[in-house]
Amino acid sequence: MSPADPARVTAHPSSGSRSRTPNRELRALLEESEWTQAAFARALARLGAEVGIHLRYDRTSVAHWLRGSRPDPRVRYLMAEALSRRLGRRITVADLGMNGTRGGRTGAAARPRGGWGSPRTESEPEDDDASDSDAHRRQPGAGRAHSADSSETGHARDPLPHREFGTPSHPADQLTALTAPVVPPPRADAPPPAPYTLRLLAETVRPSGGGQSAEGERPGGGRVPGGRRAEGAPTPAPLPGARNTCTARGSRPVSSPGPGEVASVHEHARFFALQADRHGGGHIRTSLAAYLSGLVRTLRRGEEGVHHRGMQAGAARLSYLLARVYADEHRHGLAQRAFLTAAELAEEAADPEGVALARRALSSQAHQLGHPRASLALAEAALAAAPADTDPSARAFLYAGLAVADAACGARDRALDALGRAERQLARAPVDLTTGPESPSGEPVGTYQGAALLYQSSQVRAALGDREGAIRDLRASLHSRPAQERRTRALCQAELAELLLSRGRLEEACATWRDFLEVSAHVRSGRVVAARSRIPGLLRPYARESRVRSLLVAASPPAGGQPGG
Incomplete structure (x- = not known):
């Protein structure tokens, strides 16, 4: 990028x-x-x-x-x-x-x-939202600090989070910091994005005391390494300079949340999840961060109780979704910390399934960034955290992540075994076309359907060298997906086109890329923009073909504008 x-x-x-x-x-x-x-x-x-x-x-x-x-x-x-x-x-x-x-x-x-908070590609639109670079420029002396070898005459405020584990920090403060880069009005103390840090993942998979259900067994009959359930998710480093402005304003006491407030939080999570799948995270980033920031005061000062735990569980889902948005924009340091905060909120809410889902997301992120061993350890830790009564579709989601991680490590038999377990778990799930974010009672995170499993199956087969099988599964996944899931469909189409090209099927690849360009015009997503930007390089060896020349023209950013905006 x-x-x-x-x-x-x-x-x-x-x-x-x-x-x-x-x-x-x-x-x-x-x-x-x-x-x-x-x-x-x-x-x-x-x-x-x-x-x-x-x-x-x-x-x-x-x-x-x-x-x-x-x-x-x-x-x-x-x-x-x-x-x-x-x-x-x-x-x-x-x-x-x-x-x-x-x-x-x-x-x-x-x-x-472009600024450290605005990782834009050559074809990615510039956001109107406050970026990290904007915030940096408003700091005293920022005009002199732009050069990488700028003069520094003292100990500047650390721009990146690197707090040691075990230091007390309320997760509400972490949410304030994680939402600061995009919540208007522009914040002078908004932190720059943090690097993606492997060290932050170590505590997530560290074994500790406690049992493990039979459902958490390692595919193949073995126990998850360590033989015990991993300790709770690590406390992510708080981003420095962020103030908990929600608690600083006013002095009204915070009343205990009721069932209505809890239901509203979960309904908002469903709405944001649905919009992210349909239109991409760029459309919801600011509103999602603003809503999550508004929960900080209640999370920090609300009285303990079943409804407060419900608020924490809902905030965990929202933090998970914010992490997805950040990851989609390639802000992987912020995404990592938002996933870790989601795990910590779920831990406080006594929601082990939420902890498992956050670890599964961290595993997928590590896989995407090319850290297969970390991805595998996190996938195993996710299954270790899942309670015995985990919903079958959520457990299928966990096993599918494990299959992808195993395949990336070259463990063919274990990958296929985990994939088979995911298929059997999904077969046990109730057949209901309205599950997930589209259902008034559906779960916005972790609900798994056949189209998603087929996509993960294609990833497994591609990693194991079965590209024809990967093409077959990707096509089946696209066939099963609703037309309104534009972002997900666009990413599947881009991967399918690249796989077809790798097999020498140029005509099919070009046709698939044309479908991708049509869908991506309605999506605002960093990953989709990155997929679009790869097209010219991949097709350069075939530039003399007429169908390729016309596709390259279609893939070029329109004059005076950018795609995906």
């Missing part, structure tokens, strides 16, 4: 470079990692891609840092995350030797013009 103006690093130090002190801490870490300077730059590029930013650093950029230059504070957190993954232990920004006042003013360099 590339922003409209990819970031570049200036290769020349500024006139103040002679006063810099070499960064021995960073050099020692690079030597320990056994990375070359070029390899480190490539690792940063991969991490930037995980949060939707195209960083174009190279070995000369790293050489400047080793001589004392310092990149934008946000890049430093990506550097710490890259080294943490490489060395297998937590590396902080302080460990990089970049938090002090060492060094003078340095040269201008790489900050994506």
Whole structure:
């Protein structure tokens, strides 16, 4: 994914470079990692891609840092995350030797013009909502902080969350922080997006005391690793600088929520889930975040009781949906923390099924970002958390996620076994075409239907090398999906077209892409835009074909506008 103006690093130090002190801490870490300077730059590029930013650093950029230059504070957190993954232990920004006042003013360099909160592709519309970059520009001195090697004369406020596990933090405060980037009016203290952090997932799958139901057995008869139910979801790091403005305004006491308030929260969750599937997350992001932010005061100060737990469970579903929206926009750091907050809210609501669903979502996100081992551990932890009375369709959802994770790890037999379990569980679910978000009593998260299972089956078969089987299942999934689920249909069509092209079936691929372009015109989704942007590169070898030339013209953004808006 590339922003409209990819970031570049200036290769020349500024006139103040002679006063810099070499960064021995960073050099020692690079030597320990056994990375070359070029390899480190490539690792940063991969991490930037995980949060939707195209960083174009190279070995000369790293050489400047080793001589004392310092990149934008946000890049430093990506550097710490890259080294943490490489060395297998937590590396902080302080460990990089970049938090002090060492060094003078340095040269201008790489900050994506799209802003760290606006990971846009060349064909993605620019939102009217307040972005993280807008908030950053309103901070004191922000005009001088845009360059990646900007001058810093003190300890700046940490722009990214890295709180250690176990530090008390109310999940309501986390919701305030997670919604701050998009809730109007623009917030001067809205946090920039966090990097996707593997370390945050470790606590989710850590085994602890407690039993496990037979339904949580590992496919193939084995127990989930650890033999015990994983401890509750980790407390996600709170995003700094966010104020709980909902509790700061007014002094009216918060009354205990009643059944009406609980029903309203769940109805809103169904509405937002339905809109996301039909039209994409871009249409609901601001309204969903605003509604969720409005629940903070009740969640924080409401009295304990069955209705308060109902509010927490509803807020967990809404946080889950917000995470889906963020992930769809490639804001994976924020999405990860929103999923973790959903798990924590479900834990407080005594809703183990909600915890399981959040872990399943974290597994899917890790799979999407290319972390198969983390994805598998999370999929297993999701099944471990699911109670014995979990609805069959939700349990099918969990087993399907496990099948995809197993397939990505090359475990063919286990993947097919888990897929079979998902099919058997779904066969046990009541046959009701109005389940899910479209039903007044349906569950907005975790309700699973045949079309979704066929899509997951296609992912399993593609990972195992059975592309023809994947094509067959994707076509069956599309045939089963309602026409109004435009976003989901568009993503399936894009994947189908790419699979067909990989099998040399150019004519079928072009026809499928035409269907995709027709549907995607009604959708506002970062993933759909990314799928559209891949078309020219994939079809370039066939550009002499007349059908390809006409498709490339259709796939080009219209003059004066952007697709998907």
